[in-house]
Amino acid sequence: MITEHDVLLKIESVTAVQLRVWITEEWVRPAQSGSAVTFNEADLARIRLLDMLNNQLGIDSEALPIILSLLDQVHDLREQMRILCTAVQAQPDDIRAEILKQARKKQ
């Protein structure tokens, strides 16, 4: 379980105020635990990413949510693709070959 304090210790360039803003804006969505919040490893990696975008690369708070939204959509698509690929892989060889053939035709 990672607390807000732990996050600020681990990622020095993020301030407490900044982190609160990111949570209010729902760019980071830690779990609620009573009145406090707790972070998991994914939240922590996402905060590092926000730090990179906002603090290092100078992407401002207007552009940031657009990037995040697109990024989340990319990851959703990748996840859906993975699911689809698994489904295709479960097919018999001839069906897989046929799918591949059709897909190549379109490329």
Add this chain to the structure above:
Amino acid sequence: MEDPYKILGVSKDASEADIKKAYRKLAKELHPDLNPTDKGAEERFKEVAAAFGIVGDAEKRAKFDKGEIDASGAERPEHRYYKEYAGGDQARQYRSGAHFDDLSDVFADLFGHDQQDQRSQQFKMRGRDVRYHLAVSFLHAATGETTRITLPNGTSLDVKVPEGVKHGQTIRLRGKGEPGLGGGGDGDAFIEIEVRPDALFRREADDIVIDLPITIDEAVLGGKVEVPTIDGSVRVAIPKGSSSGQSLRLKRKGVKKAGGKGDQRCILKITLPDEMDEELITFMEKWRETHAYNPRAAMGDKP
């Protein structure tokens, strides 16, 4: 490592602003989270970050220029990038709500749906999953209980903590997340369980373990003692001649597991009375003269 100036593509006399600009440009191109599929970009980003770690810092840059430090060892501590979690369980809260049903444009042909039909459907979105953290006592985790938690939006949710739940386990409540839109399903609630430690009981896999203090006379003569278990106390026979460290196994007094229950193990701990009386001391002195024994024989002949 190569020359950091070369990696960033700037000259040795570039200004601080130019170096920062070059770094930003490369980082935007190469940052692994912005290029989730490009393994080459990740390697190059590492180099760029390390190069900027030297020449992006006025002090280190001066030292590097004077030859006091070289370019090696500037690699930053490795962190896992967000992309490694995205799509996984830990990053559920960041799903954008685009689920398989909604990818009609991409997959409609594949599944043989009528394109017209799909298009005419109104916008549909599944509700977002939500996550909570719930601390339960050791005993409640072992025996199971229903707890009501209050959500940030003021509503409450009954959570049935299953018997034998483990620390860190996540319970999924289907449809208890945020509501869906236009007929899309509701999101799920994921509740991560924290099991608080107990002063008396410990858990090892599906077994419950406790320390059981016994008196010297119980150890020597045996006896019956009351032992707490997670579902009330039971009377347990201490065999004659028990030693500290031996354990008594109470079958099926542990935690629920697939196809039954674990056991409770009671680790015996011979405990002397708070005050030693003359009688006991005198007896022991006499007893020692004629009954000396060596419980450390197995350790070799050292005293």
